[in-house]
Amino acid sequence: MSIRIGILGYGNLGRGVECAVKQNPDMELAAVFTRRDPADVHIMTETAKVYHVDEAVKMKDEIDVLILCGGSATDLPKQTPEFAQYFNVVDSFDTHAKIPEHFADVDAAAKKSGKIGLISVGWDPGMFSLNRLYSNAILPEGTDYTFWGKGVSQGHSDAVRRIDGVVDARQYTIPVEKALSAVRNGENPVLTTGEKHTREVFVVAEDGADKEKIEKEIKTMPNYFDEYETTVHFISEEQMKAEHAGLPHGGFVIRTGKTGWEQEHSHVIEYSLKLDSNPEFTSSVIAAYARAAYRLNREGQSGCRTVFDIAPAYLTVKSPEELRKHML
Amino acid sequence: MSIRIGILGYGNLGRGVECAVKQNPDMELAAVFTRRDPADVHIMTETAKVYHVDEAVKMKDEIDVLILCGGSATDLPKQTPEFAQYFNVVDSFDTHAKIPEHFADVDAAAKKSGKIGLISVGWDPGMFSLNRLYSNAILPEGTDYTFWGKGVSQGHSDAVRRIDGVVDARQYTIPVEKALSAVRNGENPVLTTGEKHTREVFVVAEDGADKEKIEKEIKTMPNYFDEYETTVHFISEEQMKAEHAGLPHGGFVIRTGKTGWEQEHSHVIEYSLKLDSNPEFTSSVIAAYARAAYRLNREGQSGCRTVFDIAPAYLTVKSPEELRKHML
Numbered sequence: 001m002s003i004r005i006g007i008l009g010y011g012n013l014g015r016g017v018e019c020a021v022k023q024n025p026d027m028e029l030a031a032v033f034t035r036r037d038p039a040d041v042h043i044m045t046e047t048a049k050v051y052h053v054d055e056a057v058k059m060k061d062e063i064d065v066l067i068l069c070g071g072s073a074t075d076l077p078k079q080t081p082e083f084a085q086y087f088n089v090v091d092s093f094d095t096h097a098k099i100p101e102h103f104a105d106v107d108a109a110a111k112k113s114g115k116i117g118l119i120s121v122g123w124d125p126g127m128f129s130l131n132r133l134y135s136n137a138i139l140p141e142g143t144d145y146t147f148w149g150k151g152v153s154q155g156h157s158d159a160v161r162r163i164d165g166v167v168d169a170r171q172y173t174i175p176v177e178k179a180l181s182a183v184r185n186g187e188n189p190v191l192t193t194g195e196k197h198t199r200e201v202f203v204v205a206e207d208g209a210d211k212e213k214i215e216k217e218i219k220t221m222p223n224y225f226d227e228y229e230t231t232v233h234f235i236s237e238e239q240m241k242a243e244h245a246g247l248p249h250g251g252f253v254i255r256t257g258k259t260g261w262e263q264e265h266s267h268v269i270e271y272s273l274k275l276d277s278n279p280e281f282t283s284s285v286i287a288a289y290a291r292a293a294y295r296l297n298r299e300g301q302s303g304c305r306t307v308f309d310i311a312p313a314y315l316t317v318k319s320p321e322e323l324r325k326h327m328l
Numbered sequence: 329m330s331i332r333i334g335i336l337g338y339g340n341l342g343r344g345v346e347c348a349v350k351q352n353p354d355m356e357l358a359a360v361f362t363r364r365d366p367a368d369v370h371i372m373t374e375t376a377k378v379y380h381v382d383e384a385v386k387m388k389d390e391i392d393v394l395i396l397c398g399g400s401a402t403d404l405p406k407q408t409p410e411f412a413q414y415f416n417v418v419d420s421f422d423t424h425a426k427i428p429e430h431f432a433d434v435d436a437a438a439k440k441s442g443k444i445g446l447i448s449v450g451w452d453p454g455m456f457s458l459n460r461l462y463s464n465a466i467l468p469e470g471t472d473y474t475f476w477g478k479g480v481s482q483g484h485s486d487a488v489r490r491i492d493g494v495v496d497a498r499q500y501t502i503p504v505e506k507a508l509s510a511v512r513n514g515e516n517p518v519l520t521t522g523e524k525h526t527r528e529v530f531v532v533a534e535d536g537a538d539k540e541k542i543e544k545e546i547k548t549m550p551n552y553f554d555e556y557e558t559t560v561h562f563i564s565e566e567q568m569k570a571e572h573a574g575l576p577h578g579g580f581v582i583r584t585g586k587t588g589w590e591q592e593h594s595h596v597i598e599y600s601l602k603l604d605s606n607p608e609f610t611s612s613v614i615a616a617y618a619r620a621a622y623r624l625n626r627e628g629q630s631g632c633r634t635v636f637d638i639a640p641a642y643l644t645v646k647s648p649e650e651l652r653k654h655m656l
Contacts, residue, residue: 019589023468044589099652120656127462129656130640131599134455136655137616137643138609140351184602259612261347261372265604271459272600274512276593281466284587288465308641308651312458315465323636324427327464328448328457 003294004030004062005287006087008053008079009069010041012247013092016283017067018045024287026317030063031056060086065290067091077102084109084117084304088293090286092122099125099306107304116293117304122282123273124148128253130307131271135255139267142257145183147175147196151249151278159224160201163217165209168237170244172200175252186256186266194227201232204240249278288315331622332358332390333615334415336381336407337397338369340575341420344611345395346373352615354645358391359384388414393618395419405430412437412445412632416621418614420450427453427634435632444621445632450610451601452476456581458635459599463583467595470585473511475503475524479577479606487552488529491545493537496565498572500528503580514584514594522555529560532568577606616643 005021007014010032021027022045029048034041038050051059056066066087068079072095080091084106093102099120106117120126124146132144153173160169179196182189201218205211215232219225235243250273259265275281289307292314296305313320318327333349335342338360349355350373357376362369366378379387384394394415396407400423408419412434421430427448434445448454452474460472481501488497507524510517529546533539543560547553563571578601587593603609617635620642624633641648646655 016587019587022589023587096656099656100649103652125656127466127597130462132655133640133644133651134458136646137619137640138455138612140645259344259347259351259605259608261350265608267604267609268600268602269455270598270600270602272596272598274596274598276595277587280587280593281595284466291465306652306656308648308656309639311637311639312461312465313636316461317468318464320636321428323461324431324634327460328424328427328453328634328636 002026002028003291004028004064005290006031006033006056006059006063006066007069008033008056008066008083009075010034010043010050011069012279013283014067014069015044016277016280017069017286018043019280020284020287021045023284024291024317026291027287031059056083057086063087064294065090067286067290077105080117080119081105081109084115085113086115088116088118088297090118090121090290090293092126092282092286093120094122094125096125103304103306111303114297114302116297116302118289118293118306118310119304120306121286121289123275123285124251126282126285126307127273128251128271131253131269132255133308135253135257135269135271139255139257139259139269141259141263142255142267143188145191145196145254145256146251147180147254148251149173149175149197149249151251151275152244152247154247156199156201156224159221160203160218163214165206165214166203167206168204168240170202170240172202174198174200180252183254183256184268184270186268188256192227194229197228199225199228199230201230202235202240202244203232204237205234246276247278248276249281250274291315291317330354330356331619332356332392333618334359334361334384334387334391334394335397336361336384336394336411337403338362338371338378339397340607341611342395342397343372344605344608345397345614346371347608348612348615349373351612352619352645354619355615359387384411385414391415392622393418395614395618405433408445408447409433409437412443413441414443416444416446416625418446418449418618418621420454420610420614421448422450422453424453431632431634439631442625442630444625444630446617446621446634446638447632448634449614449617451603451613452579454610454613454635455601456579456599459581459597460583461636463581463585463597463599467583467585467587467597469587469591470583470595471516473519473524473582473584474579475508475582476579477501477503477525477577479579479603480572480575484527484529484552487549488531488546491542493534493542494531495534496532496568498530498568500530502526502528508580511582511584512596512598514596516584520555522557525556527553527556527558529558530563530568530572531560532565533562574604575606576604577609578602619643619645
């Protein structure tokens with residue numbers, strides 16, 4: 001029997017989950033829930049239906065795992081504990097500072113309902129976090145580096161869009177090649193985020209807007225841009241559509257460390273991602289962890305979990321015997 | 329209380345485990361067991377003692393995890409099941425084809441004794457296997473690539489040493505940069521092991537040996553060299569000591585895959601290691617997994633496990649709360 005997946009929220013991430021479910025032979029999409037009028041939401045899977053979110057709880061016995069595809073700012077802190085009362089849930093909550101609080105809320109709800117709540121699944125938090133943990137456990141004496149990009153930062157793009165005279169904007173975060181090389185060479189440089197990354201902004205301005213003023217406002221924006229080397233390009237709406245429609249991203253997690261009785265040997269562990277589509281990759285990670293949530297709950301487990309708590313074998317459709325024979 | 333570690337076999341790997349234990353604040357080295365005369369084995373840890381291997385079973389209540397540092401060809405197939413009768417054990421069994429059989433033997437012994445037997449721990453098998461599993465689970469539609477090196481292959485070095493007229497030899501496996509680039513660019517090339525790697529051999533020959541004959545014998549050696557582009561250098565014994573004493577290694581595990589409704593987006597997941605000391609890095613992975621073996625057994629679990637079965641949180645000395653707060 002397939003794992004029956006529900007999706008709550010049909011934006012980029014929800015669509016990504018729909019695509020990921022299609023690639024996993026042991027899963028099927030059961031339903032998509034939306035806050036919009038369901039008649040206005042058109043999904044790609046012919047065998048699944050769209051419902052209003054208010055219908056979700058009624059369908060709790062028809063869905064094995066509900067994947068919450070809302071935003072971390074206001075949706076997930078409310079939705080994940082709420083729906084963990086009825087479903088195994090997976091979210092991609094990514095407000096790092098608020099994870100402990102979110103964990104506690106989801107844990108309480110999921111323990112009460114006997115369900116699994118798997119939070120902060122994706123690539124950062126997610127795969128990057130896992131690689132930080134593994135490499136720290138292996139090399140206790142060492143230094144961690146995370147670089148992001150090249151990729152589109154939605155937060156920074158939105159911040160530029162709020163500037164007077166800006167019609168549209170896309171911001172790319174770009175890792176500094178020289179800093180990456182220094183880290184890989186084991187030089188253990190001390191680097192600020194601004195020394196590790198530059199920012200490149202593409203802006204569509206209103207006709208007659210003061211471009212010089214816009215550029216200055218971007219480059220001096222506190223926290224977002226003021227500590228970075230930032231380049232601004234003004235382009236046409238057509239160029240924006242043609243050249244900047246995608247949502248690529250990626251990055252590097254590197255740990256350099258020492259071993260030996262006198263710490264005489266150096267090692268570099270590097271994990272990197274180069275992603276054409278940030279939301280589709282995140283969704284693909286979520287789909288694999290939905291399988292884990294389903295299996296853990298079938299074993300009788302309940303409560304909140306993160307990627308740190310999940311044995312890798314739970315993520316794959318392959319049997320333990322196959323894994324040992326072909327993948328170990 | 330510290331996790332009390334025993335080491336069985338004091339070669340490169342055993343010494344590496346000794347160094348790793350020193351770096352982990354929650355572990356202490358309790359004893360080293362050897363098949364040699366204990367008086368001839370000099371360890372670095374002042375607080376630990378060396379015993380003959382025949383004394384090991386008597387000390388079963390003084391050791392929490394016994395780490396087996398013998399070879400995969402003849403030592404581990406016998407030792408791991410044998411000592412799993414008395415101890416939680418960890419080994420680095422790396423004969424890929426015989427893992428299912430080894431697993432079954434260790435599982436039977438460990439289930440009977442109520443202990444944990446954790447096998448095939450290191451980087452390949454080990455961290456490379458984990459990365460294959462994670463990236464396959466995330467990207468079901470894709471292609472796997474493993475490159476090894478640059479590093480010393482003990483097996484290939486030994487094979488060259490057996491040739492008539494050869495005093496000493498060191499073989500480096502080197503990944504082909506062009507093949508690596510093609511993979512990273514998502515070109516999905518179909519590559520034989522020989523197209524992915526070249527081999528470089530440094531040889532100390534006997535005085536008056538026929539170097540041309542040695543070189544030909546190396547380059548045409550079936551399985552080991554015949555399918556590879558191989559370079560042979562004749563050097564002096566002094567050069568061998570000065571320039572080739574280390575055991576560096578490393579490699580790359582890459583998965584490229586597609587997502588999207590029509591598989592329109594490409595992704596590259598890459599994990600790489602650059603290691604000054606192959607045995608010390610392997611030992612460092614083993615030490616982290618020894619912690620997991622100890623904890624699993626304290627929870628009442630028993631039987632054989634591999635890295636696939638271990639939730640990452642078991643590997644680190646940090647608490648789940650710390651992990652969520654600082655590493656997720």
